[in-house]
Amino acid sequence: MEERIAVNQVGYAVHQSKRAFSRSPLASATLVDVKTKAVVFDQGELSQRFDPLLQDTVFQWEFTKFKRPGEYKVVADGASSVAFRISDGVYREIFTLAARSYYLQRCGEAIHDPVTGVAHPVCHNRLATVLETGDLRDVAGGWHDAGDYGRYMQTAGVSTGQLLLLAEMAPDTVAEVRLTLPEARVRWPDLWTEVAYELEWMFKMQRDDGAVYHKVNTDRFCAMVLPQEDTEPLWVYDVATPDTAIFAASMARAARVLRPLDQAYAERALAAALRAWKFLATTGPLLHPENGHTGAYLTQSDRDERLWAAAELWLTTGDEPYRDYVENNWQMVLGDPAKPLSGINWEDVSTLVPVALSLDPARSGEALWRRAQAHLLRNAERLLQQIRQHGYEVALEASEYVWASAKAAVAHGLNLAVAHRLSGRKEFLDAALAQWNFVLGANALSQSWLTGAGEASTRHPHNRYVVASGILIPGLLAGGPNANGYRQDHRAPKTVGPLAYIDDDEAFSVNENAIDYNAPLVVLSAYLNEVRLSQTSG
Ligand code: 9MR
Ligand code: ZN
Numbered sequence: 001m002e003e004r005i006a007v008n009q010v011g012y013a014v015h016q017s018k019r020a021f022s023r024s025p026l027a028s029a030t031l032v033d034v035k036t037k038a039v040v041f042d043q044g045e046l047s048q049r050f051d052p053l054l055q056d057t058v059f060q061w062e063f064t065k066f067k068r069p070g071e072y073k074v075v076a077d078g079a080s081s082v083a084f085r086i087s088d089g090v091y092r093e094i095f096t097l098a099a100r101s102y103y104l105q106r107c108g109e110a111i112h113d114p115v116t117g118v119a120h121p122v123c124h125n126r127l128a129t130v131l132e133t134g135d136l137r138d139v140a141g142g143w144h145d146a147g148d149y150g151r152y153m154q155t156a157g158v159s160t161g162q163l164l165l166l167a168e169m170a171p172d173t174v175a176e177v178r179l180t181l182p183e184a185r186v187r188w189p190d191l192w193t194e195v196a197y198e199l200e201w202m203f204k205m206q207r208d209d210g211a212v213y214h215k216v217n218t219d220r221f222c223a224m225v226l227p228q229e230d231t232e233p234l235w236v237y238d239v240a241t242p243d244t245a246i247f248a249a250s251m252a253r254a255a256r257v258l259r260p261l262d263q264a265y266a267e268r269a270l271a272a273a274l275r276a277w278k279f280l281a282t283t284g285p286l287l288h289p290e291n292g293h294t295g296a297y298l299t300q301s302d303r304d305e306r307l308w309a310a311a312e313l314w315l316t317t318g319d320e321p322y323r324d325y326v327e328n329n330w331q332m333v334l335g336d337p338a339k340p341l342s343g344i345n346w347e348d349v350s351t352l353v354p355v356a357l358s359l360d361p362a363r364s365g366e367a368l369w370r371r372a373q374a375h376l377l378r379n380a381e382r383l384l385q386q387i388r389q390h391g392y393e394v395a396l397e398a399s400e401y402v403w404a405s406a407k408a409a410v411a412h413g414l415n416l417a418v419a420h421r422l423s424g425r426k427e428f429l430d431a432a433l434a435q436w437n438f439v440l441g442a443n444a445l446s447q448s449w450l451t452g453a454g455e456a457s458t459r460h461p462h463n464r465y466v467v468a469s470g471i472l473i474p475g476l477l478a479g480g481p482n483a484n485g486y487r488q489d490h491r492a493p494k495t496v497g498p499l500a501y502i503d504d505d506e507a508f509s510v511n512e513n514a515i516d517y518n519a520p521l522v523v524l525s526a527y528l529n530e531v532r533l534s535q536t537s538g
Helices: 090-104 153-163 171-176 190-204 241-258 263-281 303-317 320-334 352-358 366-388 405-423 426-439 464-469 485-489 515-537
Strands: 019-022 030-033 039-041 045-051 056-062 070-076 084-086 128-130 215-217
Touching: 090 190, 090 515, 153 190, 153 241, 153 352, 153 515, 171 515, 190 241, 190 263, 241 263, 241 303, 263 303, 303 320, 303 352, 320 352, 320 366, 352 366, 352 405, 366 405, 366 426, 405 426, 405 515, 426 515
Parallel strands: none
Antiparallel strands: 019 056, 030 039, 030 070, 045 056, 070 084
């Protein structure tokens, strides 16, 4: 079979960079109109790069100059890409698709979605037993975490916290885009309504003393059944400090974002955040909640979560002890600006500290804002270096081709987007866009890891609802290539990192979705749309 030329399978905005990739030379590449079959462009710029992980040359054909909206393929020497569009709607479309998947993952209510056909009766709305006391507790609601039906605080907090960054990063996009949800809150944009579906569940997971429970799930993962058929007893697992801090951070941010829209909701969120902080202030690390036999989101330290909570509380309340906490603990958690920032993830949320502070100079104060900005820009420079060493312009290092590499790529994209917002530097925007292109098909497998997005996109995610119903939920980001995956699920291919992926619903180490994978993709898509909006109107 001819190799497929790799492109972003959804498409490219009219005025931004457009590149195709292949491991075969692209000297004869042309752009062909899908409807008329006519060659519409053959003046692309050629370059090539040796990719150290693939141990092969990757050829690049840049067609940025071509700006006519339409549907096209890149064709060269008998090889072809899939059809994709040139359209200013692509960012908004992926933002909507990926954000809407949260609604489709809702737990505790019946789903009847006219847009996608996704439907099931109410699920997991029975009372759960609190492990530590034996009490019954109402913890219905929230989103199913992933391909399993668990609901876990760490991914809930890191996902809602990231989505709420869009209040600063893409306010116009958030205000404008409708997600076609079953309910609306007066004056609230749809994205915040969806985030609040998760926040409501998070409120239920807080104990009276402010501590927050780690997760709710059955003791073991259920079979690949529909959610309403998962009827084993539900357990609420022990409180833990990383979870409590992540809760405090996300609630403090929610309070700040929602204050202008809904004062009462904001006060409720802030009160919950303050109760959580009060518990943390008198409690050392509790890192080993009882965990049953389901997903383990266990982390080595709660320092990064505490630092993020303090930063958000400082920004929301302006109370100086929170600022002092951030100043006193920054070095220990984040180090100096030369230390790499990680892509935001459930295990290490430290990058949310400079991100949150840099997005709000007025509330941060000069000193913290400068520190945050310096660190983010330095890190973005490092990511540019990283990208230049890879054929497909991805910011992943060899060691990042592990579980959830596609998430890691878009998380680096988020860091680059913030660096672009701070500096206005086009290279950072281009680099952020390259991470978006990577997960949507511009990669060594010519595979889009977002369900429903692109001709060669993931069709068989490890997702219980999808497997049991046969209905594909669109807008789910799969984990992506994982060099250790074959040892974990015995399905993923044993090969070099960039190729270690298979579209198989049993390959959970590469093909499961999760709420925390979608979050940076939603943020990045909205940011790209916001920049495009400002460029077209400006
Ligand atoms: O996304 C998680 C990944 O970072 C971990 O390496 C992996 C193994 O612990 O677990 C992933 O999270 C899974 C969770 O444990 C259970 N629900 C499904 C999650 C996505 O695969
Ligand atoms: Zn459910």
